[in-house]
Amino acid sequence: MGAVVAQGITKAFGRGEARTAVLRGADFRAEEGELTFLVGPSGCGKTTLISILAAMLRPDEGRARVFGTDLSGLSGRRLTAFRGGTVGFIFQQFNLLPALDAADNAAVPLIVRGERPARARRRAVEMLDRLGLAGSAAKRPAQMSGGQQQRVAIARALIHEPRLVVCDEPTASLDAATGRTVMGFLRDLVREPGRAAIVVTHDERTFPFADRIAFMADGVVTHTALPPFEEKHP
């Protein structure tokens, strides 16, 4: 049984004549302990699919199960709670809160879950330490490089120990070396039991880190490839 299983997912946006189908019966699978890439041209529905798998969006049709939980059966409040407890996010633009320093940014998921701020911050500093940002805990995002910001975002994604990590173009704003470091970190993460990660990317340099790659086109997953993958642009 896969960690993430989606079947027949459809999703359209807009109304009347402006209504556009983005997903047209997409099937998707990500296995526990694996780093699954989701690739395809812009507009093919990757972001919409991971939004549904990350419990942010409800499909029009189809079912999505994440670690055994049928997302379609959850109320809005339970979806929010599920997201907060089970899913970690890494975004292309980092999406750090500019007014908070690195430690507070990393601590946000814990604080949202009701952890005492001081304890949450202590855990965040430990996490940043593991990510090589020991001296940057008190820095604000504007005082950090892109690579440092992405590591803070990773700390935020992992601090509450989510089972599923969803990454949207995690290396797009990073240089090649930093991108490799980030991907290596993610691959190590999912090797721990009970975890999975889905990475949406256009960055073919990162393909060697994937355990499987799902290709999308026109709102469906057309096929899935297994290793070995070549680094197209070393």
Added chain:
Amino acid sequence: MPRRPRAGQGRACRRGAPVLGVGLKMLFGDPVKLLGLVAGIAFSTLLMTQQGGFFVGLISRSAAVIGEAGGVDVWVMDPLTETVESPSPLRETDVLRVRGVPGVAAAEPFLLGTGSLLTAKGETTAVAMIGVDDGSFLGLTPRFVAGSPDDLRRPDAVALDQLAFANLWPGEPIEPGRLVEINGRRAVIAALTDVTPGFGAPATAYGRRSEVAALLGTPQPTSFVLVRAAAGEDPAALASRIEARTGLRALTAEGFTDATIGFILTSTGIAFSFGVVIALGAVVGILVAGLTFSLFVNENLRQFAVLKAVGLSNGRLALMVLAQALTVAAIGYSIGLWLASAFFDAVDQPLSDLKGFFLPWQVAALVAGATVVIIALAALSSLWRVLRLDPATVFRG
């Protein structure tokens, strides 16, 4: 690295305080927008409290004579009299009739009129002339700053308020002894008082009733009968008894103050005029705070989406936005109130034309309520965007 995976949904937690801390950090982390928000609320608060204080001060002046009259329990007047500064004259026999009412310890005539004061240098001013009973001085202000009530027993003597003195003789020592003309008759400023100016004239002069009647040239020297109640007598009950026995209108000092202010409020455009200015203050506050807060929320929508994405519910997000709004309101209100208080402290000086103007706590409380409404409207107008926000927005570039 994380030690072990956690199963299923995250633990339910209803504690919102830590999240409010994140919201406040977001607020204080953007000092420029915070300044704009606070300035809008502070300006609105200042405008509303200052105009509210002005309004109360001005209205209070309409009844200042009543407040200055010491030892008076009941004011008796002609039934046609509406305010203290526009009395219909009484007959001399009315004083005797009031004295005959049980429970009256003392009843004395009181004269109030308006004269024109002329200095030797040719300066003129309207002056409220108050004549108290020659023997008892009932109704005389106790607030003398130079000279004493006994000085009023001298020929042609009046006691002028020191603010009027300072305006008539700017820069000169404030002391008794100057000669003036009141309605073309000689008068001596024998003493100086610290009374609050009334509504109708910028100067106030006290004197013996016989002296003031002569200065005003009035044939009817009784405007009111001032009553001191017997020991243990309830002033309100005594007022009712006087009305029943004499057919005159009788009010306690508090009742007459309220009646005078009520008449001014309902019969003049003052309330409307100040009400418009105060309402404009509120509207400006709503617009400035609303637009700035809306801008603040708009520019932070992505951050709110991130918080939603990591599991923050709509309810706690709404609380966070409201906490941000209330924090802004508290800071802005405090600054505006402090500015207004400083203003009234500065102007409420013995020699200031705005003497007696102050900031009543009731005005401060009302403005606090208005400020909460203003910022709540501003927050609510922005909140719906936050609540409808799609957390998947965070995946869009």
